[in-house]
Amino acid sequence: MTDERRQTHWETRTEALLAVASLLYLTSYAVQVLAPGLPEGWRNVCLAVLCAAWALFAVDYAVRWRLSGQGLRFPRTHWLDTLVLVLPLLRPLRVVHVYETVQRRHGKPRLALHARVAAYAGLSALLLGFTAALAVYHHEHTAPGATIRTFGDAVWWASATLATVGYGDEIPVTPVGRLIAVGLMACGLALLGAVTGSFSAWLLQVFAREDDERPPGR
Structure with a gap:
């Protein structure tokens, strides 16, 4: 299997999980910002979700970098992915991509x-x-x-x-x-x-x- 096919296979297998993690990240951040009086225990839960989601984003970025076979060119050719890793609040936009992929799996988009x-x-x-x-x-x-x-x-x-x-x-x-x-x-x-x-x-x-x-x- 070529590097491109392996990368595509990885992205197909993980896109739904990453979309859920993106929404959880946004939700946890929103709770922390909009509910400053939240009990300490719940704030720790939100922080744990934020850290776990970002760690998942970082693992996905590292795996795709490894599978791409591009070496140091990967951050330049995938500058948007690099930006999203630095600014994970933009990750929920992957939901749009997931919707498109699901539509195509069922044939021609509706x-x-x-x-x-x-x-x-x-x-x-x-x-x-x-x-x-x-x-x-x-x-x-x-x-x-x-x-x-x-x-x-x-x-x-x-x-x-x-x-x-x-x-x-x-x-x-x-x-x-x-x-x-x-x-x-x-x-x-x-x-x-x-x-x-x-x-x-x-x-x-x-x-x-x-x-x-x-x-x-x-």
């Missing part, structure tokens, strides 16, 4: 390409917005001069930033918060561009189909 782009962009935006709101609230709500004091403020800020609206009524004041804002703005532009481009392509196909079906002479 949704058309344009509908899949819109659905995946919507799911990605939901996960990114929630994750960014958690992270910004975590770092901002106790900062001096902060305007993001509640989780509701953080959700409103994340929604406005992801939609590239930027009202300016809620702004991050910490370096980490501003770094998250830059990443969220970039993701918002990419998702908006993907949805807009897919919708435009769909309209062009509809108009072209109507022209082809129109009787000659009209």
Whole structure:
């Protein structure tokens, strides 16, 4: 079996487990951020889940690196995987990939390409917005001069930033918060561009189909 086939086999066998671990990681982080008065025992449980999930991510990264046979080129050619390992809050986005894989296992995906782009962009935006709101609230709500004091403020800020609206009524004041804002703005532009481009392509196909079906002479 070639290196590529072994890596594909590993990813197929572990993707569901990693997706569950990603959601558990996000849930544990959310509980720690949104429930500061949680008993010490439960906080330790959440911390244990966070550490165990990240360790699983690290093992998966190391195995795929070994199976790739690329040596030191692997971090460069798989820069997104490397980024996700450093920022594990982005791991829940693997749920989108898992859904696509499950659909393909059952044959042709049920949704058309344009509908899949819109659905995946919507799911990605939901996960990114929630994750960014958690992270910004975590770092901002106790900062001096902060305007993001509640989780509701953080959700409103994340929604406005992801939609590239930027009202300016809620702004991050910490370096980490501003770094998250830059990443969220970039993701918002990419998702908006993907949805807009897919919708435009769909309209062009509809108009072209109507022209082809129109009787000659009209």
